[in-house]
Amino acid sequence: MITLKIQTHAKTELVDITQQVQERIHQSGFREGLCALFVPHTTAGLTLNENWDPDVRRDMLLTLQDIAPADPRHRHGEGNSPAHLKASLMGASLLVLVEQGSLQLGSWQGIYLAEFDGPRHRRIQIKLVASAD
Amino acid sequence: MITLKIQTHAKTELVDITQQVQERIHQSGFREGLCALFVPHTTAGLTLNENWDPDVRRDMLLTLQDIAPADPRHRHGEGNSPAHLKASLMGASLLVLVEQGSLQLGSWQGIYLAEFDGPRHRRIQIKLVASAD
Amino acid sequence: MITLKIQTHAKTELVDITQQVQERIHQSGFREGLCALFVPHTTAGLTLNENWDPDVRRDMLLTLQDIAPADPRHRHGEGNSPAHLKASLMGASLLVLVEQGSLQLGSWQGIYLAEFDGPRHRRIQIKLVASAD
Numbered sequence: 001m002i003t004l005k006i007q008t009h010a011k012t013e014l015v016d017i018t019q020q021v022q023e024r025i026h027q028s029g030f031r032e033g034l035c036a037l038f039v040p041h042t043t044a045g046l047t048l049n050e051n052w053d054p055d056v057r058r059d060m061l062l063t064l065q066d067i068a069p070a071d072p073r074h075r076h077g078e079g080n081s082p083a084h085l086k087a088s089l090m091g092a093s094l095l096v097l098v099e100q101g102s103l104q105l106g107s108w109q110g111i112y113l114a115e116f117d118g119p120r121h122r123r124i125q126i127k128l129v130a131s132a133d
Numbered sequence: 134m135i136t137l138k139i140q141t142h143a144k145t146e147l148v149d150i151t152q153q154v155q156e157r158i159h160q161s162g163f164r165e166g167l168c169a170l171f172v173p174h175t176t177a178g179l180t181l182n183e184n185w186d187p188d189v190r191r192d193m194l195l196t197l198q199d200i201a202p203a204d205p206r207h208r209h210g211e212g213n214s215p216a217h218l219k220a221s222l223m224g225a226s227l228l229v230l231v232e233q234g235s236l237q238l239g240s241w242q243g244i245y246l247a248e249f250d251g252p253r254h255r256r257i258q259i260k261l262v263a264s265a266d
Numbered sequence: 267m268i269t270l271k272i273q274t275h276a277k278t279e280l281v282d283i284t285q286q287v288q289e290r291i292h293q294s295g296f297r298e299g300l301c302a303l304f305v306p307h308t309t310a311g312l313t314l315n316e317n318w319d320p321d322v323r324r325d326m327l328l329t330l331q332d333i334a335p336a337d338p339r340h341r342h343g344e345g346n347s348p349a350h351l352k353a354s355l356m357g358a359s360l361l362v363l364v365e366q367g368s369l370q371l372g373s374w375q376g377i378y379l380a381e382f383d384g385p386r387h388r389r390i391q392i393k394l395v396a397s398a399d
Contacts, residue, residue, distance in 0.1 A: 173372030
């Protein structure tokens with residue numbers, strides 16, 4: 001298992017981890033198959049989205065804030081229930097295909113750690129699986 | 134393929150299936166790779182989230198209710214369009230990494246069947262895939 | 267890698283790709299394991315949901331519109347930040363289990379390309395991975 005360690009710097013943030021994932025695949029010598037990523041956290045998730053205009057990430061986080069706002073009806077003592085829901089909306093696992101050692105991403109696509117209750121130390125676990133075709 | 138059968142007991146509910154998934158992995162003798170989970174249903178999903186304070190699940194379901202409320206503009210005759218959307222928001226498939234026969238979950242992380250139109254009999258399908266590393 | 271090419275026809279649309287995915291699996295001769303699907307786009311996603319009543323898809327897209335509306339606070343120049351967020355809410359990757367060459371879907375379950383900024387030419391990338399069990 002490959003483990004990336006990421007220090008986040010804000011309460012909510014989309015951190016581009018594409019380069020680090022790609023480097024680890026190169027180091028492993030893996031060529032063809034799936035790259036499975038997993039966050040072992042409950043207030044952070046993983047997502048793929050645009051890596052060009054930073055305003056896309058800003059706008060996404062703004063609307064996610066509207067979708068899962070602080071709510072006086074929430075009972076969880078830590079007060080971070082919105083972060084837990086946002087983590088589930090993004091998801092804790094994702095897959096990217098790999099060919100000839102390279103992540104098969106779209107031209108404008110990056111892999112993001114979605115922090116919703118930072119700043120924190122976060123980990124991302126990765127496993128590589130060979131494909132049949 | 135491993136199949137878990139789950140009886141849900143409420144309209145909306147997050148049912149912790151972590152233990153059952155782990156037991157089936159132990160029984161299979163599988164050691165290293167990916168555990169892929171899938172729900173063959175359209176009003177239930179799968180998610181990972183906190184397994185400690187039950188108020189986290191309660192708060193998440195409350196906000197999901199606000200996100201996808203009953204709506205007089207909906208046309209689907211069964212009246213459960215919000216349940217269909219919530220299932221897609223959580224997702225029907227997920228991955229957890231396995232090392233030395235154990236699910237590599239975070240300390241506070243459980244695997245949940247997300248029921249949005251219960252109570253019902255639900256199934257979860259599991260396949261185990263060996264990793265290259 | 268298998269690549270499907272899909273032409274979408276509306277701004278937002280759920281396009282059933284189940285048949286095309288199944289045909290490609292038959293052609294490949296693949297029998298047992300995982301079918302991993304990935305969209306290399308940032309304003310389209312993948313989801314599983316009901317393939318019977320088209321009103322389910324219509325109702326889902328209607329509520330997604332409410333969840334991620336146009337917003338004057340958004341800064342991204344293309345004006346499609348809601349499409350980017352909806353793509354992340356659905357997700358860019360998913361898994362379906364395969365047995366005896368057949369996708370193991372529920373009776374009412376189809377695989378959908380979720381278009382949020384069409385009409386466009388879209389691609390779906392697929393890899394097949396043999397399972398250990």
